[in-house]
Amino acid sequence: MAVLDGQTLAKKIRANIKDEIKKFVDMGKRPPGLAVVLVGEDPASQLYVSMKEKACKQVGMYSKKVLLPQDISESELLDNIHDLNEDPNIDGILVQLPLPRGLNEHVINENIKTDKDVDGFSPVNFGKLHLGISGFEPCTPKGIIRLLKEYGIKIEGKNAVVVGRSNIVGKPIAALLLRENATVTICHSKTENLKDYTLRADILVSAVGKAHIIKSDMIKEGAVVVDAGTTKVEGKLYGDCDYENMLAKASWITPVPGGVGPMTIAMLLENTMEAYKKHVFENINSK
Numbered sequence: 068m069a070v071l072d073g074q075t076l077a078k079k080i081r082a083n084i085k086d087e088i089k090k091f092v093d094m095g096k097r098p099p100g101l102a103v104v105l106v107g108e109d110p111a112s113q114l115y116v117s118m119k120e121k122a123c124k125q126v127g128m129y130s131k132k133v134l135l136p137q138d139i140s141e142s143e144l145l146d147n148i149h150d151l152n153e154d155p156n157i158d159g160i161l162v163q164l165p166l167p168r169g170l171n172e173h174v175i176n177e178n179i180k181t182d183k184d185v186d187g188f189s190p191v192n193f194g195k196l197h198l199g200i201s202g203f204e205p206c207t208p209k210g211i212i213r214l215l216k217e218y219g220i221k222i223e224g225k226n227a228v229v230v231g232r233s234n235i236v237g238k239p240i241a242a243l244l245l246r247e248n249a250t251v252t253i254c255h256s257k258t259e260n261l262k263d264y265t266l267r268a269d270i271l272v273s274a275v276g277k278a279h280i281i282k283s284d285m286i287k288e289g290a291v292v293v294d295a296g297t298t299k300v301e302g303k304l305y306g307d308c309d310y311e312n313m314l315a316k317a318s319w320i321t322p323v324p325g326g327v328g329p330m331t332i333a334m335l336l337e338n339t340m341e342a343y344k345k346h347v348f349e350n351i352n353s354k
Protein backbone atom coordinates (compact mmCIF):
# COMPACT_ATOMS: atom_id res chain seq x y z
CA MET A 68 0.00 0.00 0.00
CA ALA A 69 0.93 3.61 -0.38
CA VAL A 70 -0.62 6.86 0.71
CA LEU A 71 -2.08 9.44 -1.69
CA ASP A 72 -0.76 12.48 0.13
CA GLY A 73 -3.14 15.32 -0.67
CA GLN A 74 -1.62 17.57 1.96
CA THR A 75 1.81 17.62 0.29
CA LEU A 76 0.46 18.02 -3.24
CA ALA A 77 -1.88 20.80 -2.10
CA LYS A 78 1.07 22.62 -0.49
CA LYS A 79 3.00 22.43 -3.77
CA ILE A 80 0.02 23.79 -5.73
CA ARG A 81 -0.47 26.61 -3.23
CA ALA A 82 3.22 27.55 -3.43
CA ASN A 83 2.99 27.82 -7.24
CA ILE A 84 -0.12 29.99 -6.96
CA LYS A 85 1.63 32.22 -4.43
CA ASP A 86 4.58 32.76 -6.81
CA GLU A 87 2.23 33.48 -9.70
CA ILE A 88 0.25 36.05 -7.71
CA LYS A 89 3.44 37.77 -6.60
CA LYS A 90 4.48 38.10 -10.24
CA PHE A 91 1.17 39.70 -11.21
CA VAL A 92 1.15 42.06 -8.23
CA ASP A 93 4.77 43.06 -8.97
CA MET A 94 3.57 43.90 -12.51
CA GLY A 95 1.11 46.33 -10.94
CA LYS A 96 -2.02 44.20 -11.25
CA ARG A 97 -4.58 43.86 -8.46
CA PRO A 98 -4.51 40.54 -6.55
CA PRO A 99 -7.15 37.88 -7.28
CA GLY A 100 -10.21 38.04 -5.02
CA LEU A 101 -12.47 35.34 -3.60
CA ALA A 102 -15.75 35.97 -1.80
CA VAL A 103 -17.01 33.31 0.58
CA VAL A 104 -20.62 33.68 1.63
CA LEU A 105 -21.72 31.99 4.84
CA VAL A 106 -25.38 32.03 5.85
CA GLY A 107 -26.03 31.13 9.49
CA GLU A 108 -23.70 29.89 12.19
CA ASP A 109 -23.18 26.18 11.61
CA PRO A 110 -19.84 25.43 13.35
CA ALA A 111 -18.61 23.00 10.68
CA SER A 112 -19.30 25.55 7.94
CA GLN A 113 -17.58 28.26 10.01
CA LEU A 114 -14.48 26.06 10.20
CA TYR A 115 -14.44 25.40 6.43
CA VAL A 116 -14.93 29.07 5.66
CA SER A 117 -12.08 30.11 7.93
CA MET A 118 -9.84 27.46 6.31
CA LYS A 119 -10.64 28.92 2.89
CA GLU A 120 -9.98 32.46 4.12
CA LYS A 121 -6.64 31.40 5.60
CA ALA A 122 -5.62 29.66 2.36
CA CYS A 123 -6.42 32.84 0.38
CA LYS A 124 -4.36 35.04 2.70
CA GLN A 125 -1.45 32.61 2.61
CA VAL A 126 -1.12 32.86 -1.20
CA GLY A 127 -1.73 36.62 -1.32
CA MET A 128 -5.32 36.58 -2.54
CA TYR A 129 -7.87 39.11 -1.39
CA SER A 130 -10.58 37.28 0.53
CA LYS A 131 -13.93 38.74 1.40
CA LYS A 132 -16.03 36.96 4.00
CA VAL A 133 -19.74 37.74 3.76
CA LEU A 134 -21.53 36.60 6.91
CA LEU A 135 -25.31 36.63 6.72
CA PRO A 136 -27.99 35.78 9.30
CA GLN A 137 -29.72 32.38 9.36
CA ASP A 138 -33.14 33.95 8.73
CA ILE A 139 -32.15 36.02 5.67
CA SER A 140 -34.71 36.00 2.86
CA GLU A 141 -33.88 34.58 -0.55
CA SER A 142 -34.15 38.00 -2.17
CA GLU A 143 -31.78 39.59 0.37
CA LEU A 144 -29.27 36.82 -0.21
CA LEU A 145 -29.61 37.33 -3.95
CA ASP A 146 -28.94 41.07 -3.50
CA ASN A 147 -25.64 40.14 -1.85
CA ILE A 148 -24.77 37.77 -4.70
CA HIS A 149 -25.58 40.42 -7.30
CA ASP A 150 -23.30 42.92 -5.51
CA LEU A 151 -20.46 40.38 -5.62
CA ASN A 152 -21.19 39.65 -9.30
CA GLU A 153 -20.57 43.34 -10.00
CA ASP A 154 -17.61 43.80 -7.61
CA PRO A 155 -14.51 44.41 -9.78
CA ASN A 156 -12.17 43.11 -7.06
CA ILE A 157 -13.92 39.75 -6.81
CA ASP A 158 -13.07 36.96 -9.25
CA GLY A 159 -14.69 34.01 -7.50
CA ILE A 160 -17.85 33.58 -5.41
CA LEU A 161 -18.50 30.59 -3.18
CA VAL A 162 -21.72 30.15 -1.22
CA GLN A 163 -21.01 27.67 1.55
CA LEU A 164 -23.35 24.66 1.51
CA PRO A 165 -25.57 23.42 3.03
CA LEU A 166 -27.77 26.52 3.19
CA PRO A 167 -30.29 26.88 6.03
CA ARG A 168 -33.73 25.40 5.37
CA GLY A 169 -35.95 27.67 3.32
CA LEU A 170 -33.19 28.82 0.97
CA ASN A 171 -33.01 27.02 -2.36
CA GLU A 172 -29.39 26.39 -3.31
CA HIS A 173 -30.33 25.95 -6.98
CA VAL A 174 -31.81 29.45 -7.16
CA ILE A 175 -28.70 30.85 -5.49
CA ASN A 176 -26.25 28.96 -7.72
CA GLU A 177 -28.20 30.04 -10.81
CA ASN A 178 -27.56 33.66 -9.87
CA ILE A 179 -23.78 33.45 -9.52
CA LYS A 180 -22.16 34.78 -12.69
CA THR A 181 -20.74 31.89 -14.69
CA ASP A 182 -17.28 33.46 -14.89
CA LYS A 183 -17.16 33.84 -11.07
CA ASP A 184 -18.61 30.40 -10.25
CA VAL A 185 -15.38 28.88 -8.93
CA ASP A 186 -17.29 26.04 -7.22
CA GLY A 187 -18.66 24.94 -10.60
CA PHE A 188 -22.17 24.53 -9.20
CA SER A 189 -24.07 26.92 -11.49
CA PRO A 190 -26.23 25.21 -14.13
CA VAL A 191 -23.99 26.43 -16.95
CA ASN A 192 -20.74 25.08 -15.48
CA PHE A 193 -22.40 21.89 -14.24
CA GLY A 194 -23.87 21.37 -17.69
CA LYS A 195 -20.53 22.03 -19.37
CA LEU A 196 -18.95 19.37 -17.18
CA HIS A 197 -21.37 16.78 -18.49
CA LEU A 198 -21.12 18.01 -22.07
CA GLY A 199 -17.32 17.83 -21.98
CA ILE A 200 -16.91 21.58 -22.56
CA SER A 201 -14.30 23.42 -20.51
CA GLY A 202 -15.64 25.44 -17.58
CA PHE A 203 -15.10 25.60 -13.83
CA GLU A 204 -15.00 22.07 -12.43
CA PRO A 205 -16.21 21.42 -8.85
CA CYS A 206 -13.20 21.58 -6.53
CA THR A 207 -13.39 18.22 -4.73
CA PRO A 208 -13.74 16.08 -7.89
CA LYS A 209 -11.12 18.13 -9.71
CA GLY A 210 -8.77 17.64 -6.75
CA ILE A 211 -9.35 13.89 -6.71
CA ILE A 212 -8.46 13.52 -10.40
CA ARG A 213 -5.38 15.72 -9.91
CA LEU A 214 -4.24 13.55 -6.99
CA LEU A 215 -4.69 10.31 -8.97
CA LYS A 216 -2.75 11.76 -11.91
CA GLU A 217 0.05 13.06 -9.69
CA TYR A 218 0.67 9.49 -8.50
CA GLY A 219 0.47 8.08 -12.05
CA ILE A 220 -2.66 6.05 -11.34
CA LYS A 221 -4.25 4.81 -14.54
CA ILE A 222 -7.96 5.57 -14.79
CA GLU A 223 -8.74 4.48 -18.34
CA GLY A 224 -10.48 1.12 -18.58
CA LYS A 225 -10.73 0.71 -14.81
CA ASN A 226 -13.89 -0.11 -12.87
CA ALA A 227 -14.59 3.02 -10.87
CA VAL A 228 -17.27 2.85 -8.19
CA VAL A 229 -18.54 6.07 -6.64
CA VAL A 230 -20.50 5.83 -3.39
CA GLY A 231 -22.67 8.96 -3.03
CA ARG A 232 -24.49 11.00 -5.66
CA SER A 233 -24.49 14.56 -4.32
CA ASN A 234 -24.01 17.54 -6.61
CA ILE A 235 -20.87 18.52 -4.67
CA VAL A 236 -18.94 15.26 -4.96
CA GLY A 237 -20.67 12.09 -6.19
CA LYS A 238 -22.19 13.23 -9.48
CA PRO A 239 -19.31 15.41 -10.68
CA ILE A 240 -16.58 12.87 -9.77
CA ALA A 241 -18.55 10.24 -11.71
CA ALA A 242 -18.60 12.60 -14.72
CA LEU A 243 -14.85 13.26 -14.48
CA LEU A 244 -13.98 9.56 -14.12
CA LEU A 245 -16.15 8.83 -17.15
CA ARG A 246 -14.33 11.54 -19.09
CA GLU A 247 -11.09 9.77 -18.15
CA ASN A 248 -12.54 6.58 -19.70
CA ALA A 249 -13.23 4.61 -16.54
CA THR A 250 -16.30 2.37 -16.41
CA VAL A 251 -18.32 4.13 -13.76
CA THR A 252 -20.94 2.84 -11.31
CA ILE A 253 -22.71 5.21 -8.92
CA CYS A 254 -24.08 3.85 -5.63
CA HIS A 255 -26.32 5.64 -3.13
CA SER A 256 -28.55 5.05 -0.13
CA LYS A 257 -31.03 2.98 -2.13
CA THR A 258 -28.35 0.69 -3.58
CA GLU A 259 -28.98 -2.91 -2.57
CA ASN A 260 -25.97 -4.98 -1.54
CA LEU A 261 -23.44 -2.14 -1.67
CA LYS A 262 -20.59 -4.57 -1.06
CA ASP A 263 -21.27 -6.39 -4.36
CA TYR A 264 -20.41 -3.14 -6.14
CA THR A 265 -17.53 -1.90 -4.00
CA LEU A 266 -15.80 -5.29 -4.28
CA ARG A 267 -15.57 -4.83 -8.06
CA ALA A 268 -13.92 -1.41 -7.81
CA ASP A 269 -10.40 -0.88 -9.10
CA ILE A 270 -10.94 2.72 -8.03
CA LEU A 271 -13.36 3.37 -5.18
CA VAL A 272 -14.45 6.93 -4.41
CA SER A 273 -16.51 7.37 -1.29
CA ALA A 274 -18.51 10.53 -0.49
CA VAL A 275 -21.19 9.51 1.97
CA GLY A 276 -20.39 11.23 5.26
CA LYS A 277 -20.81 8.22 7.57
CA ALA A 278 -17.78 7.23 9.63
CA HIS A 279 -16.19 3.96 8.47
CA ILE A 280 -19.20 2.84 6.45
CA ILE A 281 -16.77 1.13 4.03
CA LYS A 282 -14.95 -1.75 5.75
CA SER A 283 -11.84 -3.54 4.57
CA ASP A 284 -13.81 -6.65 3.53
CA MET A 285 -15.74 -4.45 1.08
CA ILE A 286 -12.74 -3.61 -1.12
CA LYS A 287 -10.80 -5.66 -3.63
CA GLU A 288 -7.14 -6.54 -3.05
CA GLY A 289 -5.05 -3.80 -4.70
CA ALA A 290 -7.88 -1.28 -5.02
CA VAL A 291 -7.25 2.47 -5.15
CA VAL A 292 -9.34 4.01 -2.38
CA VAL A 293 -10.27 7.71 -2.40
CA ASP A 294 -12.11 8.82 0.70
CA ALA A 295 -13.85 12.20 0.43
CA GLY A 296 -16.00 11.66 3.50
CA THR A 297 -15.27 13.64 6.66
CA THR A 298 -17.36 13.10 9.76
CA LYS A 299 -16.56 14.50 13.17
CA VAL A 300 -17.40 12.24 16.09
CA GLU A 301 -16.62 13.65 19.53
CA GLY A 302 -14.06 16.02 18.02
CA LYS A 303 -12.24 13.34 16.03
CA LEU A 304 -12.37 13.33 12.24
CA TYR A 305 -13.29 10.08 10.46
CA GLY A 306 -13.41 9.20 6.79
CA ASP A 307 -16.01 6.93 5.20
CA CYS A 308 -13.36 4.22 4.94
CA ASP A 309 -11.83 2.12 7.68
CA TYR A 310 -8.34 3.38 6.74
CA GLU A 311 -6.26 1.46 9.31
CA ASN A 312 -7.71 -1.90 8.37
CA MET A 313 -7.55 -1.17 4.63
CA LEU A 314 -3.91 -0.10 4.52
CA ALA A 315 -2.62 -3.61 3.86
CA LYS A 316 -5.21 -4.38 1.19
CA ALA A 317 -5.42 -1.18 -0.87
CA SER A 318 -2.69 -0.33 -3.38
CA TRP A 319 -3.27 3.39 -2.79
CA ILE A 320 -5.40 5.16 -0.24
CA THR A 321 -6.14 8.76 0.81
CA PRO A 322 -5.91 9.53 4.53
CA VAL A 323 -8.50 11.59 6.43
CA PRO A 324 -7.39 14.23 7.25
CA GLY A 325 -4.68 15.04 4.72
CA GLY A 326 -6.14 13.50 1.56
CA VAL A 327 -9.03 14.92 -0.43
CA GLY A 328 -9.80 17.90 1.87
CA PRO A 329 -6.61 19.91 1.26
CA MET A 330 -6.93 19.24 -2.49
CA THR A 331 -10.41 20.79 -2.47
CA ILE A 332 -9.04 24.03 -1.10
CA ALA A 333 -6.07 24.01 -3.50
CA MET A 334 -8.48 23.59 -6.45
CA LEU A 335 -10.63 26.45 -5.15
CA LEU A 336 -7.56 28.69 -5.28
CA GLU A 337 -6.68 27.35 -8.73
CA ASN A 338 -10.19 28.01 -10.09
CA THR A 339 -10.05 31.52 -8.62
CA MET A 340 -6.72 32.09 -10.42
CA GLU A 341 -8.32 30.93 -13.66
CA ALA A 342 -11.21 33.37 -13.16
CA TYR A 343 -8.78 36.17 -12.29
CA LYS A 344 -6.73 35.68 -15.44
CA LYS A 345 -9.88 35.81 -17.56
CA HIS A 346 -11.00 39.00 -15.83
CA VAL A 347 -7.66 40.79 -15.80
CA PHE A 348 -6.02 39.66 -19.01
CA GLU A 349 -8.90 38.76 -21.32
CA ASN A 350 -11.48 41.14 -19.92
CA ILE A 351 -14.09 38.36 -19.99
CA ASN A 352 -17.12 39.23 -17.89
CA SER A 353 -20.08 37.10 -18.88
CA LYS A 354 -23.61 37.37 -17.48
Ligand SMILES: NC(=O)C1=CN([C@@H]2O[C@H](COP(=O)(O)OP(=O)(O)OC[C@H]3O[C@@H](n4cnc5c(N)ncnc54)[C@H](OP(=O)(O)O)[C@@H]3O)[C@@H](O)[C@H]2O)C=CC1
Pocket residue numbers: 207230231232233234235236237254255256257258261274275276277280295296297298327328329331
Ligand atom coordinates in the same frame (compact mmCIF):
# COMPACT_ATOMS: atom_id res chain seq x y z
N1 LIG B 1 -13.05 16.48 1.62
C1 LIG B 1 -13.73 17.42 1.00
O1 LIG B 1 -13.20 18.30 0.40
C2 LIG B 1 -15.19 17.34 1.01
C3 LIG B 1 -15.79 16.46 1.83
N2 LIG B 1 -17.13 16.32 1.85
C4 LIG B 1 -17.63 15.29 2.74
O2 LIG B 1 -18.11 14.22 1.94
C5 LIG B 1 -19.23 13.61 2.55
C6 LIG B 1 -20.40 13.66 1.60
O3 LIG B 1 -20.74 14.99 1.35
P1 LIG B 1 -21.93 15.39 0.36
O4 LIG B 1 -21.69 14.71 -0.93
O5 LIG B 1 -22.08 16.83 0.41
O6 LIG B 1 -23.12 14.68 1.19
P2 LIG B 1 -24.63 14.39 0.91
O7 LIG B 1 -25.23 14.11 2.23
O8 LIG B 1 -25.22 15.42 0.03
O9 LIG B 1 -24.60 13.03 0.08
C7 LIG B 1 -24.33 11.81 0.65
C8 LIG B 1 -24.55 10.71 -0.36
O10 LIG B 1 -24.30 9.47 0.26
C9 LIG B 1 -25.37 8.58 -0.01
N3 LIG B 1 -25.57 7.65 1.10
C10 LIG B 1 -26.04 7.89 2.33
N4 LIG B 1 -26.07 6.77 3.08
C11 LIG B 1 -25.62 5.79 2.29
C12 LIG B 1 -25.43 4.41 2.46
N5 LIG B 1 -25.72 3.81 3.62
N6 LIG B 1 -24.95 3.68 1.44
C13 LIG B 1 -24.66 4.26 0.26
N7 LIG B 1 -24.81 5.58 0.02
C14 LIG B 1 -25.29 6.32 1.03
C15 LIG B 1 -26.60 9.45 -0.20
O11 LIG B 1 -27.56 8.77 -0.97
P3 LIG B 1 -28.98 9.45 -1.40
O12 LIG B 1 -28.64 10.35 -2.55
O13 LIG B 1 -29.81 8.28 -1.81
O14 LIG B 1 -29.48 10.17 -0.22
C16 LIG B 1 -25.98 10.66 -0.90
O15 LIG B 1 -25.96 10.48 -2.29
C17 LIG B 1 -19.42 14.39 3.86
O16 LIG B 1 -18.73 13.72 4.88
C18 LIG B 1 -18.79 15.72 3.59
O17 LIG B 1 -18.33 16.35 4.76
C19 LIG B 1 -17.92 17.04 1.02
C20 LIG B 1 -17.39 17.96 0.17
C21 LIG B 1 -15.98 18.21 0.12
Ligand SMILES: Nc1nc(=O)c2c([nH]1)NC[C@@H]1CN(c3ccc(C(=O)N[C@@H](CCC(=O)O)C(=O)O)cc3)C=[N+]21
Pocket residue numbers: 114115118161162163164165186206207297304323324325326327328329330331332
Ligand atom coordinates in the same frame (compact mmCIF):
# COMPACT_ATOMS: atom_id res chain seq x y z
N1 LIG C 1 -20.02 25.72 -1.71
C1 LIG C 1 -19.33 24.76 -1.09
N2 LIG C 1 -18.14 24.37 -1.61
C2 LIG C 1 -17.40 23.41 -0.98
O1 LIG C 1 -16.31 23.03 -1.47
C3 LIG C 1 -17.89 22.85 0.25
C4 LIG C 1 -19.12 23.31 0.74
N3 LIG C 1 -19.80 24.26 0.05
N4 LIG C 1 -19.63 22.80 1.87
C5 LIG C 1 -18.93 21.81 2.67
C6 LIG C 1 -17.95 21.00 1.87
C7 LIG C 1 -16.87 20.38 2.69
N5 LIG C 1 -15.62 20.90 2.18
C8 LIG C 1 -14.36 20.62 2.70
C9 LIG C 1 -13.23 21.31 2.34
C10 LIG C 1 -12.01 21.06 2.93
C11 LIG C 1 -11.87 20.08 3.87
C12 LIG C 1 -10.53 19.85 4.51
O2 LIG C 1 -9.54 20.42 4.14
N6 LIG C 1 -10.44 18.99 5.55
C13 LIG C 1 -9.22 18.68 6.26
C14 LIG C 1 -9.49 18.51 7.73
C15 LIG C 1 -10.14 19.66 8.41
C16 LIG C 1 -10.60 19.39 9.83
O3 LIG C 1 -9.75 19.18 10.70
O4 LIG C 1 -11.83 19.32 10.05
C17 LIG C 1 -8.62 17.39 5.73
O5 LIG C 1 -9.41 16.55 5.22
O6 LIG C 1 -7.42 17.22 5.83
C18 LIG C 1 -12.98 19.33 4.23
C19 LIG C 1 -14.21 19.59 3.63
C20 LIG C 1 -15.89 21.78 1.19
N7 LIG C 1 -17.19 21.89 0.95
